[in-house]
Amino acid sequence: MTRESLESIRKRLLTLRETRLQQCRRQNADAADLLDEGVADVADQGLTDSLKDCLHLLSDAGREEILAIDEALERLRDGSYETCAGCGKKIGMARLQALPFTRMCLACQQNTEQQLSTKAGPSKGQI
Ligand SMILES: [Zn+2]
Numbered sequence: 102m103t104r105e106s107l108e109s110i111r112k113r114l115l116t117l118r119e120t121r122l123q124q125c126r127r128q129n130a131d132a133a134d135l136l137d138e139g140v141a142d143v144a145d146q147g148l149t150d151s152l153k154d155c156l157h158l159l160s161d162a163g164r165e166e167i168l169a170i171d172e173a174l175e176r177l178r179d180g181s182y183e184t185c186a187g188c189g190k191k192i193g194m195a196r197l198q199a200l201p202f203t204r205m206c207l208a209c210q211q212n213t214e215q216q217l218s219t220k221a222g223p224s225k226g227q228i
Contacts, residue, residue: 102183102194110201111177117201118170121163166202173202185209 176182185192187209196207205213 102197106194106198107177107182110182110197111174113201114170114173114177118167118174121167121170125163169202169204172204176204187212 173182176184183191183194183197185206186204188206190206192203192206196203203210
């Protein structure tokens with residue numbers, strides 16, 4: 102992948118992350134208002150705490166997505182972005198552009214999803 106492609110993906114990830122966080126803040130407007138006021142003058146530390154609280158309030162799916170985006174940004178920094186976390190092969194540019202925060206190639210992703218759906222079982226959420 103060219104440096105330009107990676108840079109454009111990095112920008113998309115940052116935008117996506119910001120969009121998710123804004124959705125989260127809106128969803129939890131009351132709590133977020135209190136949190137924002139409480140940490141407003143603590144700069145970076147406050148931002149981190151606010152983010153943690155925000156993540157805590159998010160749905161599992163939303164939280165996982167933000168964490169996946171963070172991981173993808175980290176992999177862009179250390180140069181492992183295009184490498185599949187499952188098998189170590191290149192993930193492929195088409196897949197990365199469609200799913201910029203994926204960490205696995207299609208084959209490994211499908212394997213993982215099959216394992217998860219087997220573990221989850223049919224009774225989940227019926228209590
Ligand atoms: Zn793989």
